Amino acid sequence: MKQPKHLLLILLFLGISAATDAQTKVSSLFSDHMVLQQNSEVALWGTDKPGTKIEADAGWGGKSTVVTDKHGKWKLSLKTEKAGGPYTVEIRGTEKILLEDVLLGEVWLCSGQSNMEMPIKGFRGQPVNGSNDLVLNSSNPQLRLFHVGRNMSREPLDSCEGTWQQSSPEAVLKFSAVAYLYGKMLQEKINVPVGIICSSFGGTRAEAWTRKKTLADEGFGTDTKDHTEKINKNDPSVLYNAMIHPLIPYGIKGVIWYQGESNRGNHGQYAKLFPTMINSWRKEWNSGEFPFYFVQIAPFEYKPDINSAFLREAQLHALQNTSNTGMAVTLDIGEKHCIHPAEKEEVAKRLSYWALAKTYGYKGIQYSGPVYKSMEVKGSEIHLHFDYAPDGVSSFGKALDHFTIAGADKVFYPAKAEIKRGELIVSSDQVARPVAVRYGWENYLEGCLFNLAGLPASSFRTDHWED
DSSP states (O other): OOOOHHHHHHHHHHHHHHHHHTOOEEOTTSOTTOEEESSSEEEEEEEOSTTOEEEEEETTSOEEEEEOOTTSEEEEEEEOOSSEEEEEEEEESSSEEEEEEEEEEEEEEEEESHHHHOBTTOBTTBOOTTHHHHHHTOOEEEEEEEEOOOOOOSSOOSOOOOOEEEEOHHHHTTSBHHHHHHHHHHHHHHOSOEEEEEEEOTTOOGGGGSOHHHHHHTTOOOOOSOTTSOOOTTSTTHHIIIIIGGGTTOOOSEEEEEOOGGGGGGHHHHHHHHHHHHHHHHHHHTSOSOOEEEEOOOOOOOOTTSOTHHHHHHHHHHHHHSTTEEEEOOTTSOBTTBSSOSOOHHHHHHHHHHIIIIISOOOSOOOSOOEEEEEEEETTEEEEEEESOTTOEEOTTOOOOSEEEEOTTOOEEEOEEEEETTEEEEEOTTOSSOOEEEESOSSOOOOOOEETTSOBOOOEESOOOOO
């Protein structure tokens, strides 16, 4: 019997659709050239027909099996061994997927706003120091890079855009400078494969990177917009949903973070929000209190209505009150008229010091700049003491500017600062009985206080007065 032409077309279409829907698929995070976290159990996930048996075989001997759920989703765990490779990973379901050139090593997530996003080639009219040589010397088959495409969503997504690449001039040119340089320095020191996942979006607030339920549970504002309205990159949770949720639970060693400029206007809330976001990410990954190392925002000549020193203080408090965190201070490398400092290599170096010392156990290196600890009033002088400055502090020949001092009247005056045998002493002829000192309490300055390893101190204040 001859079938009507339109019926044959419909059947053909349905056949093609069914075949397409039946394909075994994996998240974009799993591709050739990927790095999986060594010595752990890593998750792999994707889709296939409901009720399909999915098997995974890895070249290092890891095996796992799971059955897709009623929605066709599957997730399995694969045990990894010590760093090495290249290996293959074969995934079998309705179809077979073969992932090649897979390495086992250390995986780090890098996130934040534009100073994390800023590529090696720089932004228009805003360079990265030494970019040409950095690109020229970027070929390294032991360093792999994954760039998460910009995206926003009101609901959590399961996938993101991106693919793994070997480090090469072509790959790094448009890749985050801080993320690439951090990975490069780490790989060269620990001498195992390193995978860097960069998920960043310029001009964004921490609220956008935080899970909706977390914001609600902790009393922060959530998205109350009519969902017919255009989505904004700073709407609560929209970047978490689109650029972090799709990465969970990919096996990572830790996170580096460079953000805060866009939260200057709510620095008081940020003091609670930032640690909340950190702990929320840790909870979602369900892999313990992984290290979370971040960059304190750099000095910049912001409009005078908001003092960015309060945001820097909120970040300092996060360091002091949140477990397994570290902060790279940039008080000496900001730029007065550019919010994106060109000196990115030093930022990455300071982050890597934290990782090498605290995560990988390197001994004998300093990893933090001086952090204010206590003070003594001796007559008209205040003597200041610091953590992370075991042999005292130094200005390395710079003028000791940007100190102010106050008495009980809470009026601050420019102060004279001097260092005697490694101890910082602050005074002023205008304050006979001082009770408080502040350092760097302004939008822009060139930091002048360091430990003997050359790492700068954060801006700080000894008082807790409301301004």
